[in-house]
Amino acid sequence: IDHFGFNSVKTFNQRYLIANEYWKKDGGSILFYTGNEGDIVWFCNNTGFMWDVAQELKAMLVFAEHRYYGESLPFGKNSFKDSRHLNYLTSEQALADFAELIRHLQETIPGVKNQPVIAIGGSYGGMLAAWFRMKYPHMVVGALAASAPIWQFEDLVPCGVFMKIVTSDFKRSGPYCSETIRKSWNVINQLSTTSRGLQYLTEVLHLCTPLTPRDVQHLKDWIAETWVNLAMVDYPYPSSFLQPLPAWPIKVVCQYLKNPNVSDSLMIQNIFQALNIYYNYSGEAQCLNVSTTTTSNLGSLGWSYQACTEIVMPFCTNGIDDMFEPHAWNLKEFSDECFKQWGVRPSPSWITTMYGGKNINSHTNIVFSNGELDPWSGGGVTEDLTDTLVAFTISEGAHHLDLRASNALDPISVQLARTLETKHVKNWIRDFYRSGLQH
């Protein structure tokens, strides 16, 4: 459980999945998915890219679950009990888990020892893939870090860039779409001042529980997060990542958000139609539940703790460059909330101290990919840093579209990115075998 101390010898069961259908002991490779904040089976099923290239790379696929997520709970049901039990939920421990797992595979599966390992991950898992190559380059010959916002820390990028990209997605997906959303907040605020208004909101938005004055901020946060999630999964074909959705879901949503100048009541009816696309595309929901915005495959508890400790990402809005209500980044406020919830306070500069911030050019063999539609691209590496730290931008891509299985409706930009990514991976494999670095 603790790689960095020797007082406790406790261990835990880490889940990992292996697919060796296409693996060849002769000249093969190991594609190692550095699991992120969720159930590894779900990530496995949403990372078709690895399955698509397995045969060409004669690759064994390994999907390693991140501690404190899915079934890899260090203290079982007590894992999230308090800050003492959560103490071992850090990126450093997770990377060490991956290192120990690779070593275990090398020592227990004949043939693995003499093969190159490539780290692959998306989002936080992409950050882990990049960091793993940086910190354990003896373990992996290279890393594919898809949609990995490794610079969404401290003041490395402007705190407003994330919401600006969300807004731009809505702006380009339908006339007056972002303007309509920008106007909607005040309509909600106005309606919230009377009990009749609150009742109207409850009814028209089909909320599962009646809205009270103290829930209004939460309702707006929930709606804003819905727009954010739509920006992340604005994929070109019907998909079911965070929720089941149609192709280009923002375009569908924006069909209901064409007119910022309608009456307050009509505005709310339109907002509901838009939300209903995201939360009820299957048509099965009886009401909308404001307590969650996403699949339960993501570990929201663990992630909330991580955001309150290491993974401190400053976000802000100003209502001008974006379609949200203005909100400055307030570390003090954030820290107090963290302390209330978890009994810990964030260390906002630690990740930069640990992983180098923008000063990472001495590393090698990392491909950073980003979708231009993806709000996380704002904190990502979108330009080549060196010959071997390269960046691919997918103009029509949302959040790690490139890691998804190939699809007939894939835009050219993601097809090209996947081809180039595969080329780099093949070069790393080739260099490994040429160098004679096998054990």
Next chain:
Amino acid sequence: IDHFGFNSVKTFNQRYLIANEYWKKDGGSILFYTGNEGDIVWFCNNTGFMWDVAQELKAMLVFAEHRYYGESLPFGKNSFKDSRHLNYLTSEQALADFAELIRHLQETIPGVKNQPVIAIGGSYGGMLAAWFRMKYPHMVVGALAASAPIWQFEDLVPCGVFMKIVTSDFKRSGPYCSETIRKSWNVINQLSTTSRGLQYLTEVLHLCTPLTPRDVQHLKDWIAETWVNLAMVDYPYPSSFLQPLPAWPIKVVCQYLKNPNVSDSLMIQNIFQALNIYYNYSGEAQCLNVSTTTTSNLGSLGWSYQACTEIVMPFCTNGIDDMFEPHAWNLKEFSDECFKQWGVRPSPSWITTMYGGKNINSHTNIVFSNGELDPWSGGGVTEDLTDTLVAFTISEGAHHLDLRASNALDPISVQLARTLETKHVKNWIRDFYRSGLQH
């Protein structure tokens, strides 16, 4: 105190020394000594190389004390109380301390932020310097790792190489010197079988406390460690590192160890004369104390714990390639002793998992220096690995002689090494300023 967990917010005072006499804000540099297992003032006074090059490099000198040594005790007097208090004594925590300290200096001393930092260390501190460059290349542009046995782990080098080099030092320092020592163990064993013999050993060796049968193994270990220490500090001029000693102390010692075929009683008298050089060169000791072999500036408690956890170095002897009694490396036995003393068990493969073992070629800008007389060179990097991972061997050098102040009696080999080391450091500094990587 804990960089890798957020449950405890406890801090401690880390000691560091700064010399800025020659520092220039314009075009200068920071030489950062990565402190090892002892009092930082003592290391500072024994690392004259940094002082000698300060002016040429316009350098600020920083000497950072390693946690749990000197005055940098996380829990004061309780620091070594039990494995709970010792839990934060690891190389990873120490490296993170260095990273935080550099960041602190960058943020509090105007001018530091825009200057290149170079890590310098010797022995375990040399390992830390190399590992620091490997793990935090964004913090230091390069590292000088003097006499750093980063490969004295697992089976990366033969476990007998260390004692073989000790033996070879004695062999070349006087006729029949190593043969005499090889023969001495049996003489001690023989004498130890009778109480008269034990008394003779006590008297002739001037032991402070009478020898009992159960102390005999400890006595032999203590004598063996004395020969080891002499090999480490076999410097070409009078020095006072582990003990005050004459120039080329092994030569002096070997003058008493010329004849392996003397009587048992004369053998012991000769051994005493030899030991007396090491323990009583000043002539002030009333008796020889077998409870210690070295200066109290080294933190033997902390080091014993580190050796029992992470820094697990396999040593062995066979009495043929070396002059010691045969002793195989026995991890089980070692582990049991560790558990008895500290309540912890060693993780012998962890350092290799963490720092890469021999597979470190993707790193850059590390100079490894080793003295051929130094037993630690057996576990060191003694050949160039790449263009930027280079090795210098100092044919007449003992343990990190190159880090000591320049001396009129320095052999050419160490002068040359220092010149080349300085050249590399200057190139790193030049590259830093050329790259425009200043913040």
